[in-house]
Amino acid sequence: MLILLLPFFFIIAISAQSNNSTYPNCPSYNCGNVTIRYPFWNTVSESTTQFCGYEGFGINCSDNGRQNIPEINFGGDSYYVQSINYELGTIFLVDYDVSPVATDRSNCPRMRHNINLGTLPFNFSMFSVNLSFHFDCNGCPSFATEIPCLEHNDRKVCLDVMNNGTDESVWDAYSCDQKVVTTVIGENMNSVPNLSTGFGRVLEEGFELRWWEVDDCDRCEASDGRCGYRNAMEFVCF
Template sequence: MSPISILLLPFFFFIISISAQSNNLTYPNCPSYDCGNVTVRYPFWNTDSESATQFCGYEGFGINCSDNGKQNIPKISFGGDSYYVQSIDYELETVFLVDYDVSPVATVRDSCPRVKHNINLGTLPFNFSMFSVNLSFHFDCDGCPSFATEIKCLEQNDKKVCLDVMNNGTVGSVWDAYSCDQEVVTTVIGEKMKLVPNLATGFGRVLEEGFELRWWGVDDCDGCEASDGRCGYRNATGFLCFCMDGTTSKGDCRGKLVTTLKFYF
Protein backbone atom coordinates (compact mmCIF):
# COMPACT_ATOMS: atom_id res chain seq x y z
CA MET A 1 0.00 0.00 0.00
CA SER A 2 1.36 3.42 -0.95
CA PRO A 3 2.24 6.01 1.73
CA ILE A 4 -0.52 8.30 0.44
CA SER A 5 -3.11 5.53 0.80
CA ILE A 6 -1.96 4.90 4.36
CA LEU A 7 -2.35 8.58 5.18
CA LEU A 8 -5.82 8.76 3.64
CA LEU A 9 -7.06 5.60 5.33
CA PRO A 10 -7.87 7.18 8.73
CA PHE A 11 -9.85 9.93 7.02
CA PHE A 12 -11.79 7.33 5.08
CA PHE A 13 -12.93 5.65 8.28
CA PHE A 14 -13.55 9.04 9.85
CA ILE A 15 -16.02 9.83 7.05
CA ILE A 16 -17.69 6.45 7.52
CA SER A 17 -18.03 7.16 11.22
CA ILE A 18 -19.64 10.55 10.57
CA SER A 19 -22.00 9.03 7.99
CA ALA A 20 -23.08 6.24 10.32
CA GLN A 21 -23.86 8.72 13.07
CA SER A 22 -25.82 11.02 10.77
CA ASN A 23 -28.00 8.09 9.70
CA ASN A 24 -28.76 7.13 13.30
CA LEU A 25 -29.65 10.45 14.86
CA THR A 26 -31.32 10.21 18.24
CA TYR A 27 -32.98 12.99 20.21
CA PRO A 28 -33.54 12.29 23.93
CA ASN A 29 -36.23 14.97 24.13
CA CYS A 30 -37.99 13.87 20.94
CA PRO A 31 -38.90 10.19 21.40
CA SER A 32 -40.91 8.23 18.87
CA TYR A 33 -43.66 5.83 19.85
CA ASP A 34 -46.06 3.35 18.31
CA CYS A 35 -49.83 3.72 18.51
CA GLY A 36 -51.72 0.92 16.83
CA ASN A 37 -50.06 0.41 13.45
CA VAL A 38 -48.70 3.97 13.27
CA THR A 39 -45.24 5.11 14.35
CA VAL A 40 -45.48 8.67 15.64
CA ARG A 41 -42.29 10.74 15.44
CA TYR A 42 -41.09 14.23 14.56
CA PRO A 43 -42.65 16.53 13.41
CA PHE A 44 -45.62 14.81 15.11
CA TRP A 45 -45.60 14.32 18.87
CA ASN A 46 -47.42 12.47 21.62
CA THR A 47 -50.04 14.52 23.47
CA ASP A 48 -50.09 11.87 26.21
CA SER A 49 -46.41 12.15 27.22
CA GLU A 50 -45.98 15.78 26.18
CA SER A 51 -48.40 18.68 26.48
CA ALA A 52 -49.35 22.03 25.02
CA THR A 53 -46.85 23.63 27.44
CA GLN A 54 -43.86 21.70 26.05
CA PHE A 55 -43.43 19.47 23.03
CA CYS A 56 -40.89 18.51 20.39
CA GLY A 57 -42.56 18.85 17.00
CA TYR A 58 -44.75 21.24 15.03
CA GLU A 59 -47.55 23.13 16.71
CA GLY A 60 -50.87 21.43 15.97
CA PHE A 61 -49.16 18.10 15.11
CA GLY A 62 -49.91 16.47 18.46
CA ILE A 63 -51.38 12.97 18.22
CA ASN A 64 -53.45 11.39 20.97
CA CYS A 65 -53.30 7.61 21.43
CA SER A 66 -56.63 6.39 22.81
CA ASP A 67 -58.05 2.93 23.49
CA ASN A 68 -61.45 2.08 22.01
CA GLY A 69 -61.59 -1.20 23.93
CA LYS A 70 -60.15 -3.25 21.08
CA GLN A 71 -57.09 -1.38 19.88
CA ASN A 72 -55.06 1.79 20.30
CA ILE A 73 -56.29 4.58 18.03
CA PRO A 74 -54.06 7.49 16.95
CA LYS A 75 -56.10 10.68 16.59
CA ILE A 76 -55.24 14.26 15.65
CA SER A 77 -57.49 17.32 15.99
CA PHE A 78 -58.08 20.28 13.69
CA GLY A 79 -60.50 23.05 14.57
CA GLY A 80 -61.84 21.01 17.48
CA ASP A 81 -62.67 17.98 15.31
CA SER A 82 -60.95 14.59 15.63
CA TYR A 83 -59.43 12.55 12.80
CA TYR A 84 -58.20 8.97 12.82
CA VAL A 85 -54.58 8.72 11.65
CA GLN A 86 -54.48 5.80 9.22
CA SER A 87 -50.80 6.10 8.32
CA ILE A 88 -47.88 8.51 8.07
CA ASP A 89 -45.29 8.48 5.28
CA TYR A 90 -42.29 10.42 6.57
CA GLU A 91 -40.35 10.15 3.32
CA LEU A 92 -43.16 11.70 1.26
CA GLU A 93 -44.26 13.95 4.16
CA THR A 94 -47.80 12.67 3.82
CA VAL A 95 -50.43 11.73 6.39
CA PHE A 96 -53.65 9.80 5.67
CA LEU A 97 -56.62 10.76 7.85
CA VAL A 98 -60.29 9.86 8.28
CA ASP A 99 -62.93 11.95 10.02
CA TYR A 100 -63.25 9.97 13.25
CA ASP A 101 -67.07 10.12 13.21
CA VAL A 102 -67.18 8.18 9.94
CA SER A 103 -64.01 6.12 10.39
CA PRO A 104 -63.89 2.30 10.58
CA VAL A 105 -62.58 2.58 14.18
CA ALA A 106 -65.32 4.85 15.52
CA THR A 107 -66.96 3.75 18.75
CA VAL A 108 -70.33 3.57 16.99
CA ARG A 109 -70.29 2.32 13.39
CA ASP A 110 -72.93 3.58 10.98
CA SER A 111 -73.56 2.12 7.55
CA CYS A 112 -75.08 5.45 6.56
CA PRO A 113 -72.75 8.02 8.17
CA ARG A 114 -73.58 11.72 8.30
CA VAL A 115 -70.70 14.15 7.83
CA LYS A 116 -71.11 16.78 10.52
CA HIS A 117 -68.43 19.36 9.76
CA ASN A 118 -66.04 20.79 7.19
CA ILE A 119 -62.31 20.10 7.42
CA ASN A 120 -60.75 23.17 9.02
CA LEU A 121 -56.94 23.16 8.78
CA GLY A 122 -56.61 26.76 9.92
CA THR A 123 -53.02 28.01 9.50
CA LEU A 124 -51.38 24.60 9.94
CA PRO A 125 -48.69 23.73 7.35
CA PHE A 126 -50.85 21.19 5.51
CA ASN A 127 -52.15 21.01 1.95
CA PHE A 128 -54.62 18.56 0.47
CA SER A 129 -52.93 16.29 -2.05
CA MET A 130 -53.43 16.70 -5.77
CA PHE A 131 -55.52 13.50 -5.74
CA SER A 132 -58.18 15.02 -3.50
CA VAL A 133 -61.82 15.51 -4.45
CA ASN A 134 -64.33 17.57 -2.47
CA LEU A 135 -67.73 16.09 -1.66
CA SER A 136 -70.47 18.59 -0.82
CA PHE A 137 -73.38 17.25 1.25
CA HIS A 138 -76.57 19.35 1.15
CA PHE A 139 -79.04 18.54 3.93
CA ASP A 140 -82.79 19.09 4.29
CA CYS A 141 -83.38 20.19 0.70
CA ASP A 142 -86.67 20.50 -1.19
CA GLY A 143 -85.13 18.47 -4.01
CA CYS A 144 -81.88 17.44 -5.66
CA PRO A 145 -80.55 18.81 -8.97
CA SER A 146 -79.82 16.39 -11.79
CA PHE A 147 -76.04 16.60 -11.35
CA ALA A 148 -76.22 15.56 -7.66
CA THR A 149 -76.71 12.13 -6.05
CA GLU A 150 -79.65 11.66 -3.70
CA ILE A 151 -78.71 9.94 -0.42
CA LYS A 152 -81.96 8.34 0.65
CA CYS A 153 -80.69 6.74 3.87
CA LEU A 154 -80.03 10.20 5.37
CA GLU A 155 -83.40 11.73 4.49
CA GLN A 156 -85.81 12.81 7.24
CA ASN A 157 -89.31 14.35 7.19
CA ASP A 158 -89.54 14.19 3.39
CA LYS A 159 -86.49 16.44 3.07
CA LYS A 160 -83.79 15.42 0.60
CA VAL A 161 -80.07 14.96 1.16
CA CYS A 162 -77.96 15.56 -1.93
CA LEU A 163 -74.31 14.76 -2.61
CA ASP A 164 -72.37 16.80 -5.13
CA VAL A 165 -68.90 15.87 -6.39
CA MET A 166 -67.56 19.39 -6.51
CA ASN A 167 -65.12 18.95 -9.36
CA ASN A 168 -68.08 19.72 -11.63
CA GLY A 169 -68.03 23.35 -10.50
CA THR A 170 -71.64 23.46 -9.30
CA VAL A 171 -71.46 25.93 -6.42
CA GLY A 172 -73.14 29.10 -5.22
CA SER A 173 -76.51 30.19 -6.57
CA VAL A 174 -77.12 26.86 -8.36
CA TRP A 175 -78.29 25.43 -5.03
CA ASP A 176 -80.47 28.36 -3.99
CA ALA A 177 -83.52 26.95 -5.76
CA TYR A 178 -83.45 23.81 -3.59
CA SER A 179 -83.68 25.61 -0.21
CA CYS A 180 -81.21 23.37 1.61
CA ASP A 181 -80.71 24.08 5.31
CA GLN A 182 -77.07 23.03 5.61
CA GLU A 183 -74.01 22.32 3.46
CA VAL A 184 -71.00 20.33 4.69
CA VAL A 185 -67.94 19.88 2.50
CA THR A 186 -65.46 17.08 3.10
CA THR A 187 -62.52 15.71 1.13
CA VAL A 188 -61.75 12.20 -0.12
CA ILE A 189 -59.19 10.51 -2.35
CA GLY A 190 -60.52 10.64 -5.90
CA GLU A 191 -59.16 7.22 -6.90
CA LYS A 192 -61.14 5.56 -4.12
CA MET A 193 -64.42 6.72 -5.66
CA LYS A 194 -63.76 4.49 -8.66
CA LEU A 195 -64.04 1.46 -6.38
CA VAL A 196 -67.65 2.29 -5.53
CA PRO A 197 -70.07 1.61 -8.41
CA ASN A 198 -73.03 3.34 -6.73
CA LEU A 199 -72.21 6.50 -4.79
CA ALA A 200 -75.74 6.73 -3.40
CA THR A 201 -75.26 3.56 -1.36
CA GLY A 202 -71.47 3.32 -1.25
CA PHE A 203 -70.54 6.85 -0.17
CA GLY A 204 -69.80 5.56 3.35
CA ARG A 205 -67.03 3.33 1.99
CA VAL A 206 -65.46 6.32 0.26
CA LEU A 207 -65.57 8.37 3.46
CA GLU A 208 -63.93 5.52 5.40
CA GLU A 209 -60.96 5.65 3.02
CA GLY A 210 -60.30 9.20 4.22
CA PHE A 211 -58.11 11.85 2.65
CA GLU A 212 -54.45 12.71 2.18
CA LEU A 213 -52.51 15.74 3.47
CA ARG A 214 -49.00 16.87 2.62
CA TRP A 215 -47.06 18.89 5.17
CA TRP A 216 -44.15 21.26 4.72
CA GLY A 217 -41.48 22.77 6.98
CA VAL A 218 -42.31 25.65 9.28
CA ASP A 219 -40.37 28.83 8.44
CA ASP A 220 -39.27 29.43 12.04
CA CYS A 221 -37.69 25.95 12.05
CA ASP A 222 -35.36 26.41 9.09
CA GLY A 223 -32.23 27.22 11.10
CA CYS A 224 -32.90 24.61 13.76
CA GLU A 225 -33.54 21.78 11.30
CA ALA A 226 -30.60 22.82 9.12
CA SER A 227 -28.36 22.24 12.17
CA ASP A 228 -29.84 18.74 12.70
CA GLY A 229 -32.13 20.05 15.44
CA ARG A 230 -35.81 19.42 16.07
CA CYS A 231 -38.23 22.30 16.56
CA GLY A 232 -40.43 22.46 19.60
CA TYR A 233 -42.03 24.70 22.15
CA ARG A 234 -41.92 25.41 25.89
CA ASN A 235 -44.52 27.63 27.49
CA ALA A 236 -41.99 29.55 29.58
CA THR A 237 -39.56 30.31 26.75
CA GLY A 238 -41.51 29.93 23.51
CA PHE A 239 -39.68 28.40 20.53
CA LEU A 240 -37.07 25.75 21.32
CA CYS A 241 -34.59 23.80 19.24
CA PHE A 242 -34.00 20.30 20.64
CA CYS A 243 -30.52 18.96 19.91
CA MET A 244 -29.13 15.42 19.63
CA ASP A 245 -27.10 15.71 22.84
CA GLY A 246 -30.23 16.34 24.89
CA THR A 247 -29.75 20.09 25.23
CA THR A 248 -32.05 22.82 23.94
CA SER A 249 -31.40 26.12 22.25
CA LYS A 250 -33.47 29.19 21.42
CA GLY A 251 -31.85 29.23 17.99
CA ASP A 252 -30.12 26.19 16.50
CA CYS A 253 -27.76 23.34 17.36
CA ARG A 254 -24.61 24.59 15.65
CA GLY A 255 -21.54 23.69 17.69
CA LYS A 256 -23.46 21.21 19.86
CA LEU A 257 -22.75 18.04 17.87
CA VAL A 258 -19.97 16.00 19.48
CA THR A 259 -18.48 13.39 17.17
CA THR A 260 -16.31 10.50 18.30
CA LEU A 261 -13.37 10.08 15.92
CA LYS A 262 -12.42 6.53 15.07
CA PHE A 263 -9.10 5.83 13.43
CA TYR A 264 -8.14 2.46 12.09
CA PHE A 265 -4.64 1.51 10.90
Protein backbone atom coordinates in the same frame (compact mmCIF):
# COMPACT_ATOMS: atom_id res chain seq x y z
CA MET B 1 -15.45 38.04 33.57
CA LEU B 2 -16.62 34.59 34.74
CA ILE B 3 -20.22 35.78 34.87
CA LEU B 4 -19.97 37.08 31.30
CA LEU B 5 -18.58 33.77 30.02
CA LEU B 6 -21.25 31.53 31.60
CA PRO B 7 -23.91 32.17 28.89
CA PHE B 8 -21.29 31.31 26.23
CA PHE B 9 -20.59 27.89 27.77
CA PHE B 10 -24.34 27.28 28.17
CA ILE B 11 -24.96 27.88 24.45
CA ILE B 12 -22.14 25.49 23.51
CA ALA B 13 -23.63 22.79 25.75
CA ILE B 14 -27.05 23.18 24.16
CA SER B 15 -25.54 23.02 20.66
CA ALA B 16 -23.71 19.81 21.52
CA GLN B 17 -26.95 18.25 22.70
CA SER B 18 -28.68 19.25 19.45
CA ASN B 19 -26.06 17.32 17.46
CA ASN B 20 -26.96 14.05 19.19
CA SER B 21 -28.44 11.96 16.36
CA THR B 22 -30.70 10.04 18.75
CA TYR B 23 -32.61 13.22 19.72
CA PRO B 24 -33.33 12.21 23.35
CA ASN B 25 -35.85 15.07 23.61
CA CYS B 26 -37.73 13.89 20.50
CA PRO B 27 -38.55 10.20 21.03
CA SER B 28 -40.73 8.14 18.70
CA TYR B 29 -43.78 6.15 19.80
CA ASN B 30 -45.93 3.40 18.37
CA CYS B 31 -49.71 3.70 18.55
CA GLY B 32 -51.53 0.84 16.89
CA ASN B 33 -49.92 0.46 13.47
CA VAL B 34 -48.74 4.08 13.33
CA THR B 35 -45.31 5.35 14.37
CA ILE B 36 -45.50 8.82 15.89
CA ARG B 37 -42.26 10.76 15.44
CA TYR B 38 -41.04 14.20 14.52
CA PRO B 39 -42.62 16.50 13.36
CA PHE B 40 -45.57 14.81 15.15
CA TRP B 41 -45.57 14.18 18.87
CA ASN B 42 -47.50 12.15 21.42
CA THR B 43 -49.86 14.29 23.53
CA VAL B 44 -49.84 11.69 26.30
CA SER B 45 -46.08 11.30 26.76
CA GLU B 46 -45.36 14.96 26.02
CA SER B 47 -47.42 17.83 27.36
CA THR B 48 -48.98 20.85 25.69
CA THR B 49 -46.58 23.04 27.70
CA GLN B 50 -43.44 21.45 26.23
CA PHE B 51 -43.10 19.21 23.22
CA CYS B 52 -40.78 18.41 20.33
CA GLY B 53 -42.45 18.80 16.96
CA TYR B 54 -44.67 21.19 15.02
CA GLU B 55 -47.33 23.12 16.85
CA GLY B 56 -50.73 21.51 16.23
CA PHE B 57 -49.15 18.18 15.24
CA GLY B 58 -49.88 16.47 18.58
CA ILE B 59 -51.39 12.98 18.23
CA ASN B 60 -53.42 11.43 21.03
CA CYS B 61 -53.09 7.67 21.49
CA SER B 62 -56.27 6.34 23.11
CA ASP B 63 -57.55 2.84 23.87
CA ASN B 64 -61.07 1.88 22.80
CA GLY B 65 -60.89 -1.45 24.61
CA ARG B 66 -59.80 -3.36 21.52
CA GLN B 67 -56.85 -1.42 20.14
CA ASN B 68 -54.81 1.75 20.45
CA ILE B 69 -56.25 4.56 18.34
CA PRO B 70 -54.08 7.45 17.05
CA GLU B 71 -56.11 10.67 16.73
CA ILE B 72 -55.21 14.20 15.72
CA ASN B 73 -57.39 17.23 16.38
CA PHE B 74 -57.77 20.45 14.43
CA GLY B 75 -60.62 22.85 14.03
CA GLY B 76 -62.14 21.33 17.16
CA ASP B 77 -62.71 17.98 15.40
CA SER B 78 -61.01 14.59 15.76
CA TYR B 79 -59.50 12.57 12.93
CA TYR B 80 -58.32 8.99 12.97
CA VAL B 81 -54.72 8.65 11.75
CA GLN B 82 -54.59 5.79 9.25
CA SER B 83 -50.93 6.11 8.33
CA ILE B 84 -48.02 8.55 8.06
CA ASN B 85 -45.39 8.50 5.32
CA TYR B 86 -42.44 10.49 6.67
CA GLU B 87 -40.40 10.16 3.48
CA LEU B 88 -43.15 11.71 1.33
CA GLY B 89 -44.41 14.05 4.03
CA THR B 90 -47.99 12.77 3.89
CA ILE B 91 -50.58 11.76 6.46
CA PHE B 92 -53.81 9.85 5.78
CA LEU B 93 -56.77 10.81 7.96
CA VAL B 94 -60.43 9.86 8.40
CA ASP B 95 -63.06 11.91 10.18
CA TYR B 96 -63.36 9.97 13.44
CA ASP B 97 -67.17 9.83 13.24
CA VAL B 98 -67.04 7.85 9.99
CA SER B 99 -63.81 5.94 10.66
CA PRO B 100 -63.65 2.13 10.99
CA VAL B 101 -62.68 2.49 14.67
CA ALA B 102 -65.71 4.58 15.71
CA THR B 103 -67.85 2.74 18.27
CA ASP B 104 -71.11 4.04 16.76
CA ARG B 105 -70.05 3.54 13.15
CA SER B 106 -72.88 3.57 10.63
CA ASN B 107 -73.25 2.40 7.03
CA CYS B 108 -75.10 5.66 6.43
CA PRO B 109 -72.88 8.27 8.13
CA ARG B 110 -73.88 11.91 8.37
CA MET B 111 -71.09 14.42 7.87
CA ARG B 112 -71.47 17.12 10.54
CA HIS B 113 -68.64 19.56 9.84
CA ASN B 114 -66.22 20.87 7.25
CA ILE B 115 -62.50 20.14 7.42
CA ASN B 116 -60.92 23.17 9.07
CA LEU B 117 -57.11 23.19 8.82
CA GLY B 118 -56.81 26.76 10.11
CA THR B 119 -53.20 27.97 9.84
CA LEU B 120 -51.62 24.52 10.16
CA PRO B 121 -48.90 23.80 7.57
CA PHE B 122 -50.99 21.25 5.65
CA ASN B 123 -52.15 21.09 2.05
CA PHE B 124 -54.63 18.65 0.54
CA SER B 125 -52.95 16.32 -1.92
CA MET B 126 -53.40 16.70 -5.66
CA PHE B 127 -55.54 13.53 -5.67
CA SER B 128 -58.19 15.11 -3.45
CA VAL B 129 -61.83 15.62 -4.46
CA ASN B 130 -64.29 17.74 -2.51
CA LEU B 131 -67.73 16.32 -1.74
CA SER B 132 -70.52 18.72 -0.85
CA PHE B 133 -73.44 17.38 1.23
CA HIS B 134 -76.63 19.46 1.09
CA PHE B 135 -79.09 18.59 3.85
CA ASP B 136 -82.85 19.04 4.20
CA CYS B 137 -83.50 20.11 0.60
CA ASN B 138 -86.84 20.16 -1.19
CA GLY B 139 -85.25 18.26 -4.07
CA CYS B 140 -81.93 17.44 -5.75
CA PRO B 141 -80.61 18.85 -9.04
CA SER B 142 -79.84 16.44 -11.87
CA PHE B 143 -76.05 16.68 -11.43
CA ALA B 144 -76.21 15.67 -7.73
CA THR B 145 -76.60 12.24 -6.13
CA GLU B 146 -79.56 11.73 -3.80
CA ILE B 147 -78.78 9.93 -0.51
CA PRO B 148 -82.03 8.15 0.48
CA CYS B 149 -80.79 6.78 3.82
CA LEU B 150 -80.27 10.32 5.17
CA GLU B 151 -83.69 11.68 4.25
CA HIS B 152 -85.76 13.16 7.08
CA ASN B 153 -89.44 14.14 6.92
CA ASP B 154 -89.38 13.92 3.11
CA ARG B 155 -86.53 16.43 2.97
CA LYS B 156 -83.76 15.29 0.63
CA VAL B 157 -80.02 14.99 1.12
CA CYS B 158 -77.94 15.59 -2.00
CA LEU B 159 -74.29 14.87 -2.68
CA ASP B 160 -72.35 16.97 -5.18
CA VAL B 161 -68.87 16.18 -6.48
CA MET B 162 -67.55 19.73 -6.41
CA ASN B 163 -64.89 19.42 -9.09
CA ASN B 164 -67.64 19.38 -11.74
CA GLY B 165 -67.61 23.16 -11.93
CA THR B 166 -71.19 23.64 -10.73
CA ASP B 167 -72.32 27.19 -10.03
CA GLU B 168 -73.26 27.25 -6.33
CA SER B 169 -76.14 29.62 -7.01
CA VAL B 170 -77.99 26.69 -8.61
CA TRP B 171 -78.62 25.34 -5.12
CA ASP B 172 -80.71 28.36 -4.13
CA ALA B 173 -83.77 26.84 -5.78
CA TYR B 174 -83.66 23.79 -3.53
CA SER B 175 -83.88 25.58 -0.17
CA CYS B 176 -81.35 23.36 1.60
CA ASP B 177 -80.85 24.04 5.31
CA GLN B 178 -77.19 23.05 5.65
CA LYS B 179 -74.11 22.43 3.54
CA VAL B 180 -71.07 20.42 4.67
CA VAL B 181 -67.96 20.00 2.54
CA THR B 182 -65.50 17.19 3.07
CA THR B 183 -62.57 15.78 1.11
CA VAL B 184 -61.82 12.28 -0.16
CA ILE B 185 -59.25 10.61 -2.40
CA GLY B 186 -60.62 10.74 -5.93
CA GLU B 187 -59.61 7.26 -7.06
CA ASN B 188 -61.51 5.68 -4.15
CA MET B 189 -64.74 6.87 -5.73
CA ASN B 190 -64.05 4.64 -8.75
CA SER B 191 -64.36 1.51 -6.61
CA VAL B 192 -67.94 2.35 -5.59
CA PRO B 193 -70.49 1.47 -8.31
CA ASN B 194 -73.31 3.41 -6.67
CA LEU B 195 -72.37 6.56 -4.78
CA SER B 196 -75.85 6.93 -3.26
CA THR B 197 -75.38 3.74 -1.23
CA GLY B 198 -71.58 3.43 -1.18
CA PHE B 199 -70.62 6.96 -0.16
CA GLY B 200 -69.88 5.72 3.38
CA ARG B 201 -67.11 3.48 2.11
CA VAL B 202 -65.53 6.41 0.26
CA LEU B 203 -65.62 8.54 3.42
CA GLU B 204 -64.14 5.67 5.43
CA GLU B 205 -61.09 5.64 3.14
CA GLY B 206 -60.34 9.19 4.28
CA PHE B 207 -58.15 11.84 2.69
CA GLU B 208 -54.49 12.74 2.32
CA LEU B 209 -52.64 15.81 3.60
CA ARG B 210 -49.10 16.96 2.89
CA TRP B 211 -47.15 19.06 5.36
CA TRP B 212 -44.40 21.55 4.70
CA GLU B 213 -41.53 22.89 6.78
CA VAL B 214 -42.53 25.51 9.32
CA ASP B 215 -40.68 28.82 8.89
CA ASP B 216 -39.48 28.93 12.50
CA CYS B 217 -37.96 25.47 12.12
CA ASP B 218 -35.91 25.88 8.94
CA ARG B 219 -32.69 27.05 10.65
CA CYS B 220 -33.12 24.52 13.46
CA GLU B 221 -33.60 21.59 11.08
CA ALA B 222 -30.79 22.82 8.82
CA SER B 223 -28.45 22.56 11.83
CA ASP B 224 -29.53 18.94 12.39
CA GLY B 225 -31.91 19.94 15.19
CA ARG B 226 -35.56 19.38 15.96
CA CYS B 227 -37.88 22.25 16.75
CA GLY B 228 -40.37 22.34 19.57
CA TYR B 229 -42.11 24.62 22.01
CA ARG B 230 -42.00 25.36 25.72
CA ASN B 231 -44.87 26.95 27.64
CA ALA B 232 -46.95 26.77 24.46
CA MET B 233 -45.38 29.92 22.94
CA GLU B 234 -41.61 29.78 23.42
CA PHE B 235 -39.74 28.26 20.48
CA VAL B 236 -37.03 25.71 21.34
CA CYS B 237 -34.47 23.98 19.11
CA PHE B 238 -33.50 20.55 20.48
